[in-house]
Amino acid sequence: AQTVTQSQPEMSVQEAETVTLSCTYDTSESDYYLFWYKQPPSRQMILVIRQEAYKQQNATENRFSVNFQKAAKSFSLKISDSQLGDAAMYFCAYRPTQGGSEKLVFGKGTKLTVNP
Amino acid sequence: NAGVTQTPKFRVLKTGQSMTLLCAQDMNHEYMYWYRQDPGMGLRLIHYSVGEGTTAKGEVPDGYNVSRLKKQNFLLGLESAAPSQTSVYFCASRRPGRFRGYTFGSGTRLTVV
Numbered sequence: 001a002q003t004v005t006q007s008q009p010e011m012s013v014q015e016a017e018t019v020t021l022s023c024t025y026d027t028s029e030s031d032y033y034l035f036w037y038k039q040p041p042s043r044q045m046i047l048v049i050r051q052e053a054y055k056q057q058n059a060t061e062n063r064f065s066v067n068f069q070k071a072a073k074s075f076s077l078k079i080s081d082s083q084l085g086d087a088a089m090y091f092c093a094y095r096p097t098q099g100g101s102e103k104l105v106f107g108k109g110t111k112l113t114v115n116p
Numbered sequence: 117n118a119g120v121t122q123t124p125k126f127r128v129l130k131t132g133q134s135m136t137l138l139c140a141q142d143m144n145h146e147y148m149y150w151y152r153q154d155p156g157m158g159l160r161l162i163h164y165s166v167g168e169g170t171t172a173k174g175e176v177p178d179g180y181n182v183s184r185l186k187k188q189n190f191l192l193g194l195e196s197a198a199p200s201q202t203s204v205y206f207c208a209s210r211r212p213g214r215f216r217g218y219t220f221g222s223g224t225r226l227t228v229v
Contacts, residue, residue: 043222102161104159106159
């Protein structure tokens with residue numbers, strides 16, 4: 001079964017500092033997608049960044065970047081220059097490219113606190 | 117452009133009551149989904165639809181029914197609510213083809229007492 005593990009239930013960071021959130025996954029597939037979603041207190045799920053497994057280059061979106069290690073099945077999220085608005089739950093998610101499954105497999109989330 | 121709209125945002129039901137959650141999207145997306153989010157569990161797929169008139173079961177379908185009579189709407193029904201169905205429910209949609217991620221609604225918090 002495909003699983004996504006976020007080993008850090010909670011993390012905190014000082015404003016303007018950098019923080020890295022961990023995610024590992026288990027799959028036998030060779031082609032898949034990985035995502036980080038942000039869920040602020042408003043509850044809205046917001047896509048932060050997306051990575052396709054066949055691409056070796058790590059995805060980057062402004063202050064957000066990933067460290068994708070395919071062999072290690074690791075997909076960590078780095079937030080640079082943290083801002084108060086980054087405080088939220090962060091979910092890592094996985095989906096195979098093939099197989100017909102419409103399910104996005106989510107981790108249990110990491111709660112990020114940003115301290116002023 | 118409203119995106120994905122869920123109604124209601126909050127609801128309290130008594131055990132055994134029925135209700136329908138409405139999801140509407142204005143992006144002309146083919147695929148629509150219902151997830152539930154429970155503390156410490158992440159999101160789990162209940163049902164989904166790959167087009168008007170089609171539905172399929174997800175990971176946790178028991179106790180729920182769905183309908184997709186119009187492309188823009190996806191309804192989630194609880195026929196006889198149980199306390200185990202207390203959760204936050206999210207609707208999501210996407211275009212077909214290469215997966216680029218969902219657009220989510222803002223969720224419905226349902227409490228069954």
